[in-house]
C-alpha cells in the first residue's frame with residue numbers, strides 16, 4: 001500500500017479538519033480531541049461537494065449545497081438513505097501525515 005504525504009501535524013495547530021483533492025477524491029484529515037488523526041472521504045454522496053466547506057458542529061458536518069448531514073467519526077449519513085463515507089488508511093511518520101488513497105474497505109484489500 002502506498003502512502004502520500006498530505007499534511008504535517010503543525011497544519012492542525014489551529015484547526016481540526018483539513019481537506020485535500022487527491023486523484024479526483026476529496027480526502028479529509030481529521031484530528032480527534034486526543035490528538036490522533038484519521039482520514040475520510042469528504043465528498044458528499046449526493047453531488048460530491050466537499051462537506052468540510054459546510055457547517056461543522058461537534059462531529060456533524062452539514063454539506064454546503066443541499067444540507068445532507070454526516071457523522072464525521074463513522075461516516076454515516078444522518079438525514080438521507082445513503083452509503084457511509086469511507087475511511088482511508090493513515091499513518092504518522094515523524095511530523096508527516098500520510099494517507100493511502102484506496103479506501104480501507106476496498107475489495108482488493
Ligand code: FES
Pocket residue numbers: 044045046047048049063064065066067068
Ligand atoms: S452535494 Fe451535498 S447535499 Fe447535495
